[in-house]
Amino acid sequence: MTRAEVTELVLTAKRMKGLTWKQIHEKVSVSTSPIVITAALLGQMRLEPNEAEKAAELLDLPEEAKIILTEIPYRGSLPQVPPTDPVIYRFYELIQVYGTTWKELIHEEFGDGIMSAIDFDMTMERQPDQKGDRVKIGMSGKFLSYKRY
Amino acid sequence: MTRAEVTELVLTAKRMKGLTWKQIHEKVSVSTSPIVITAALLGQMRLEPNEAEKAAELLDLPEEAKIILTEIPYRGSLPQVPPTDPVIYRFYELIQVYGTTWKELIHEEFGDGIMSAIDFDMTMERQPDQKGDRVKIGMSGKFLSYKRY
Amino acid sequence: MTRAEVTELVLTAKRMKGLTWKQIHEKVSVSTSPIVITAALLGQMRLEPNEAEKAAELLDLPEEAKIILTEIPYRGSLPQVPPTDPVIYRFYELIQVYGTTWKELIHEEFGDGIMSAIDFDMTMERQPDQKGDRVKIGMSGKFLSYKRY
Amino acid sequence: MTRAEVTELVLTAKRMKGLTWKQIHEKVSVSTSPIVITAALLGQMRLEPNEAEKAAELLDLPEEAKIILTEIPYRGSLPQVPPTDPVIYRFYELIQVYGTTWKELIHEEFGDGIMSAIDFDMTMERQPDQKGDRVKIGMSGKFLSYKRY
Amino acid sequence: MTRAEVTELVLTAKRMKGLTWKQIHEKVSVSTSPIVITAALLGQMRLEPNEAEKAAELLDLPEEAKIILTEIPYRGSLPQVPPTDPVIYRFYELIQVYGTTWKELIHEEFGDGIMSAIDFDMTMERQPDQKGDRVKIGMSGKFLSYKRY
Amino acid sequence: MTRAEVTELVLTAKRMKGLTWKQIHEKVSVSTSPIVITAALLGQMRLEPNEAEKAAELLDLPEEAKIILTEIPYRGSLPQVPPTDPVIYRFYELIQVYGTTWKELIHEEFGDGIMSAIDFDMTMERQPDQKGDRVKIGMSGKFLSYKRY
Amino acid sequence: MTRAEVTELVLTAKRMKGLTWKQIHEKVSVSTSPIVITAALLGQMRLEPNEAEKAAELLDLPEEAKIILTEIPYRGSLPQVPPTDPVIYRFYELIQVYGTTWKELIHEEFGDGIMSAIDFDMTMERQPDQKGDRVKIGMSGKFLSYKRY
Amino acid sequence: MTRAEVTELVLTAKRMKGLTWKQIHEKVSVSTSPIVITAALLGQMRLEPNEAEKAAELLDLPEEAKIILTEIPYRGSLPQVPPTDPVIYRFYELIQVYGTTWKELIHEEFGDGIMSAIDFDMTMERQPDQKGDRVKIGMSGKFLSYKRY
Amino acid sequence: MTRAEVTELVLTAKRMKGLTWKQIHEKVSVSTSPIVITAALLGQMRLEPNEAEKAAELLDLPEEAKIILTEIPYRGSLPQVPPTDPVIYRFYELIQVYGTTWKELIHEEFGDGIMSAIDFDMTMERQPDQKGDRVKIGMSGKFLSYKRY
Amino acid sequence: MTRAEVTELVLTAKRMKGLTWKQIHEKVSVSTSPIVITAALLGQMRLEPNEAEKAAELLDLPEEAKIILTEIPYRGSLPQVPPTDPVIYRFYELIQVYGTTWKELIHEEFGDGIMSAIDFDMTMERQPDQKGDRVKIGMSGKFLSYKRY
Structure with a gap:
């Protein structure tokens, strides 16, 4: 199986x-x-x-x-890249538009390193709004410094 | 130019x-x-x-x-897909791991539609933490219902 | 199933x-x-x-x-990209030829934003024509402004 | 040049x-x-x-x-496929979602053939709407029957 | 089925x-x-x-x-592109070598437009030849002018 | 140069x-x-x-x-594959639709081998036609048998 | 089957x-x-x-x-390109390293044309060698001149 | 430079x-x-x-x-893969057709390992032939056994 | 099977x-x-x-x-490239970041050639560390000189 | 610059x-x-x-x-993937062959998580050997546990 x-x-x-x-x-x-x-x-x-x-x-x-x-799975949930489904594609589009911006601002604030996608947690909730409710996502990943050796 | x-x-x-x-x-x-x-x-x-x-x-x-x-630019900031830079790749990895989960939970809460990447705003800040500071990201996108016609 | x-x-x-x-x-x-x-x-x-x-x-x-x-499906109907079937390819070709033009004209008329593919409806009908009937397609998508925040 | x-x-x-x-x-x-x-x-x-x-x-x-x-150009305006720009991508997404539907309905109405992207014309205009103006697109392409020989 | x-x-x-x-x-x-x-x-x-x-x-x-x-099939007969089978690849190679030449000469003779692959017929026959028989292919496609509107 | x-x-x-x-x-x-x-x-x-x-x-x-x-050039004239230009794409589409048919019919007539794209010649001319002139292409390539050894 | x-x-x-x-x-x-x-x-x-x-x-x-x-098969034996298996990859690597060299030297010796992969035969044998036996491959393909017409 | x-x-x-x-x-x-x-x-x-x-x-x-x-170059001479030039493509086609065969026969003769593309030498010469001269290629690569440890 | x-x-x-x-x-x-x-x-x-x-x-x-x-398998264990699973991707990322550095330093120390992936062995063990245990990997591959002939 | x-x-x-x-x-x-x-x-x-x-x-x-x-660079040193240069390719091949094995053994020893490529250091040295010197590589990356939340 x-x-x-x-x-x-x-x-x-x-x-x-x-x-x-x-x-x-x-x-x-x-x-x-x-x-x-x-x-x-x-x-x-x-x-x-x-x-x-x-x-x-x-x-x-x-x-x-x-x-x-x-068991720990072989991760990767997308049948194609870029994802064809509109819900998932919008997240991909955010990376296309903001990717280099995130890189610049994370480096300026934290120095050389990354936001971990492993020591990471997130929330997703409905944010009521008169003009139409919103999807609110909170992400929090540990900053990991590039080790100098 | x-x-x-x-x-x-x-x-x-x-x-x-x-x-x-x-x-x-x-x-x-x-x-x-x-x-x-x-x-x-x-x-x-x-x-x-x-x-x-x-x-x-x-x-x-x-x-x-x-x-x-x-002027409004031709958007898309990544020289390759998937992105080779580790900072940006981690966001791409989140889509690989959580993409189908986000789809399921957004649909269960909101019905058929998407979180807009256009009527969208975000924040990024440092979250102090004893075990190492964290990158905290908040996203908020308007939910758009698929129009039935 | x-x-x-x-x-x-x-x-x-x-x-x-x-x-x-x-x-x-x-x-x-x-x-x-x-x-x-x-x-x-x-x-x-x-x-x-x-x-x-x-x-x-x-x-x-x-x-x-x-x-x-x-149920809401995982959308994306094409077995290959670009689509090999001639009927569907012609639509893809229209994007290749007119894509940047649509972008320019939509921006000039509406400002920064997109035509929604979610709040969207369309019609398709036969248009009688002496030189050969035509396929007539009408599309209408809500204009969504890029949010400034 | x-x-x-x-x-x-x-x-x-x-x-x-x-x-x-x-x-x-x-x-x-x-x-x-x-x-x-x-x-x-x-x-x-x-x-x-x-x-x-x-x-x-x-x-x-x-x-x-x-x-x-x-001069007649070498046509094809997109630097990448799928297009990364959100305005143009939405048209591509429509093909992903509706491609096979268009194929079925055109064949049912017209028989075996295609909507020409060459003997083709189109319009694009603003459609005023209380809930937000819409982009209205009209396309008309000659139906071409597959020749049997 | x-x-x-x-x-x-x-x-x-x-x-x-x-x-x-x-x-x-x-x-x-x-x-x-x-x-x-x-x-x-x-x-x-x-x-x-x-x-x-x-x-x-x-x-x-x-x-x-x-x-x-x-029924009208979803067309496209090649399991990979470029085709790996030598017989079919040679036709692909002809497009690689002659593609831009065909474009130039068709435009010079007919103006802006294409040779239809829909209103199209072809023949294939053996052409006896002392140095080795040849595959002889005849193609005929209606020229379609790009509509100006 | x-x-x-x-x-x-x-x-x-x-x-x-x-x-x-x-x-x-x-x-x-x-x-x-x-x-x-x-x-x-x-x-x-x-x-x-x-x-x-x-x-x-x-x-x-x-x-x-x-x-x-x-000098003998490094052959290959297409900036992308599949070709985005409509004139050239139609030839590519013919291979998608007829590729396996050509393979079957050539093998049935000639046995195992290929139509050469090297010992090859072609013609292209205007074929007058009341319903609209046609592009007529003649191709002739030597049949090469797969050597058994 | x-x-x-x-x-x-x-x-x-x-x-x-x-x-x-x-x-x-x-x-x-x-x-x-x-x-x-x-x-x-x-x-x-x-x-x-x-x-x-x-x-x-x-x-x-x-x-x-x-x-x-x-029956004559649809040829092409590799599940991925480039081939992932080390034995087969090494042949691919030889083309990456020597491809343009072979082209230059074949053209200098024979003129414009190719080494046929159809009118072709080969041998493979063990070549004893004190420093470690070697795989010895002999290939022979008919030179085919590009036809001028 | x-x-x-x-x-x-x-x-x-x-x-x-x-x-x-x-x-x-x-x-x-x-x-x-x-x-x-x-x-x-x-x-x-x-x-x-x-x-x-x-x-x-x-x-x-x-x-x-x-x-x-x-200096030791960054190797890899092909602008595209598969190579579009007919001379070089034929070598690629040989791998497509014979790749798995070479693997089987090398393993049967030598066991688990590869023919080195590094401890490797080759020759290329004209082989006179009445039916048309041939390109004759000789390759010799050291067999390297997969180390068991 | x-x-x-x-x-x-x-x-x-x-x-x-x-x-x-x-x-x-x-x-x-x-x-x-x-x-x-x-x-x-x-x-x-x-x-x-x-x-x-x-x-x-x-x-x-x-x-x-x-x-x-x-039996000797057809090697290659990854369902996609680049690998989507985070554990395996990190190794791929190391090649993206250090690939050209490894090339320079190996050449400077050994001359023109490669580290064999065939005459190769490795170890993997837990390296206790107060700040968090580490994965320790040791690799050893025979240096193979490019043969000059 | x-x-x-x-x-x-x-x-x-x-x-x-x-x-x-x-x-x-x-x-x-x-x-x-x-x-x-x-x-x-x-x-x-x-x-x-x-x-x-x-x-x-x-x-x-x-x-x-x-x-x-x-400055922190946009990382990614390879002009193509998979890398065409033999020295770098051999590392890529190791991932193809051992990728799933590394995943299994790391998980069995450490549980769910990854070897960091950020909190990471390495050494590379010559390992004298009678049968031919070897390239010896030592890698050490912090194990990061997948956070459960």
Whole structure:
């Protein structure tokens, strides 16, 4: 069984049981962000064993799928690059437009190094707005200095 | 004169005069974010005429460069895709890892549509942290519903 | 079951029952454009639940397929880029030839921003012409201004 | 002198003289669409000799540039594919989402063939709208039947 | 059933029955060129219903395959670009070597426009030659003028 | 001096002297096809020394350019693949649609081998037609059998 | 049955019967080179009917596989380009390093033309050497002159 | 001065002095193969200092060019991959057709490892033949065993 | 059975039996590095027959899988390039940043040649560190001089 | 002045003054590794101001070049991917062969996370060996755990 097959099993179970990601998250974990749980069930993060246990029960997953959910996946969720789906493409477009700006401003503030995408967390929420609600994203990544040696 | 030549003039002037982006921003605009000003001077956004006037004066730019800074550029700042520079690549990696998760959670919260990358604003700041300071990014884009017709 | 499998089921049913897209559209929806209905059945848009109900009945689709038709798909319909099929390539060619012109004229009329592909609708019809009938396409997308912040 | 150099001369003259495409069009031609004139000055269409004469006078172009404007260019205006600029990308996205739908509906209405991108004309205008003005595009291309032989 | 599966059924039947394309063509159509018939059976053109009837009988194809042969396919027959097969690559090489020459000479003779690949027919035959027989190809495509509007 | 620079010199001279390829061909060679002469002046074939002599005189080319015209070029005339120019793209589309058909029919008639693109000649002419004149192309390439050893 | 499936059948039979390519070659043909026989069994050349007969018997191949082995394949054996396998990559590297040199020296010796890859034969053998044995390859391809017409 | 500029200087001097690679080789080195000398002058190998001395004198190269010829270049001579030039493409095609065969036969004879492209030498010569002379190439590369550790 | 299928069998068995690579290595070989054993079981190296015997027994692999594990694989383990998985990408990034530096320093120390990736061995271990443990990698490859001939 | 121009100035000065990287390193820094210094002078790392001062003096670099050497570069040193130069390609090949193995073993030892390419240092040295000296590389990167949140 491959990771992609597990993801397909998850999506089928979610669909046929009429569950939302929010409901799945609440059943699977209290301490972990819904972003991490969703990403794990889509094959990009791993679950802790007890989370996988609950997920497997909720979604009627077979034993091997349950174990696979605790394994570290080969990451990369996009079938093509640049992504063809409009929701995901807009994030890619932000990098095209702001990439060099982010580089300049991070370096000016922190020096030579990067914002970690590993020691990283994020939030996503609805921001009410009279002219139309907004998607609000917060990201926080540890600054890592380039080591001089 | 091309937009790329203007960007090179800007970078040379900044370097030889020992200016920071922060200093340039303060001289060029009070109401606009430093992210927008920096992006414009790097060829990805446009300046208002009075901002371009101040920028040209500060950076000793010729007349044509000043006008070009007020023009809407052909956007896209990356010489290769995926970006080879580590700072910018990490953002690209976030899309690879979280792209499908963002899609699922935005749709579950808002329905069919996208987070606009046009009616969009962002902030970037230093987040002090005992284990090492963090880069904190806030993004906010209007949710646009797919029109049904 | 994947979205691609649903599309294949739809095409087989349409073929074996001898239906046209026009007939399917008439049976599935009165208020929605045939373009949207066809795009949904080809895996690029979603149907409203009652539309999916009617489509599933008309095309003998299984329960899971019916639900999938109401889900928001991962968009992107082209197996290669540039598209190899001549009908679709001609649209791509129009972008190659007119892309920068559209950009200039939209900016001159509206300022900095884009024509939305989300708050967007279109029509397609036959335009009788003595020298040979023509395909007439009308597009209308909301202009979105680049936010300055 | 290459076509790209002519385009750059045109853009510099337009910028330094403070002209709009609308003004240039009015001076260069009465019978031809502003879309064609703009596309020609951007290196994607050709001008008639008398149009080139007027364009060269208005924009102070040298003799060789004037002749080049009457030559048929090597068409293709995009520096990268998919296009990175958001305005142009949205058109590309429409092909990604609607490409197969257009193919199905054109074939159902007209049979096997294509909408010509050569025997083709188009319009672009502002469509006033209370919720925000819209970009309205009309396209009309002759249907060409695949010849059976 | 997909178009690719129909093509594989055709090839298997042709092989196991020991048929040539020439024999298939003679059985399937009298008025249509063997090039069109072969291309249709390889998934790039469509057959008329009576031709599909005869092809299905000759090759023992199931009902759905017979209908698919009358449908307009998503065209594009090459698994990679540039094509790796030497026979097909040589045609690609001719475009690499002569592409700009063809463009210049067509424009000089006909003005701005293209040779249609839709209103197009061709022949292919053996040309006896003492130094070794030659493949002789005749192509004829309607010239389409770029519309000025 | 590079081959590309020679081609640009040729195009400038042709343009400023108001010459056609037909006129150039008549002055440069009597025995060689206009296709070969044009291709050579566009950097894809070589001229014989006496032809280069005449071409250099007619087009006021410097000594080095004259020698370069007799050298065998690094062939390949397309700035992008697939070609963006509509005239050239149509030939590419023919390979996409007919590539596998040509392969099948050549093999059925000749056995295993290819149509040479080296021992190859071609013609291009106007074919008058009431419904619109046609571009008529004749190609003839020696069949080369795959050697068994 | 596809050509790739035949190749997999061949490899499984070879493996389970413990055969070498040398043994297979000896059983299948006396007059043909082991390179050609191996290439055919890997899907890149065709076998003569009597060779296919013997191969099918030796490897227990089904009837359709036997016929497919006599058919001319769609050539191209590399799953990616450049090839990732080190043995095959080294040949690719030789073209990267020596490609332009080969072109210059072939042209200087033979004039304008190519070394045929069709009227071509080769040998591969072990060359004993005290410092470590060497792979010795001999290639011989007919020189084909570019036809002038 | 870059390596590419040195190559262009070499080609211009060779052309204007009417030299052949054979003549250059004879003047530059007695012990080294003409293939190595030509490759070095085309920017893919290095010359020994005394060879560079003679080459610089023969071709009137400036001091820096002379030194650059003794430096180890960044190898890779092809402007595109796959190569568009027919002479070089044929070698690429041989890898496409025979790549997996070479892999199988080398492994069967030598075990796991590769033919070195570094401890490698080659010859190229004219092979007279009544049916048309042939290009004969001999390659010899040391077999390197994959180290087990 | 393909190599990829063997790898999937290995991973399933490892997972369901709760084995680590370390445990597998200890059972399969004493003299060979765990890196080589793991790479072989992932389809990139081969096992010795006795190692394959033990691996097959430990992992309940069928006979054909056991033989395949002793065969030399078609190497190349990455589904996309550049690799999307963060762990593997970081190595790729090191080449992007240090590639030309390694080239310069190896040449300065050793002359013209390469570090072999075939006569090569490596180690990977945990390096305890107060600020956080480190991954320590040691590589050693034979220097191969470019042969002059 | 661009970073690439600075690198070219550095290489020209190094060449004309007959300096080695080792000599440059000794003059420019005592505490920093020669790998970092070389990488900085090749445009991939930055120098400290006092190092840049010494480098500029040693290599006669202009003022702007000196400042640029202290700036953080846009990293990425390879003109093509995969790299065509054999020295650099061998590192790329190691990733192709060992990439998934490194991933498995790092995860088994450390859990979910990566080896940092930022908090990273390395050494490169000659390892004497009777069968031929070896290139010995030592790498050490901090293990970064994927943050769970």
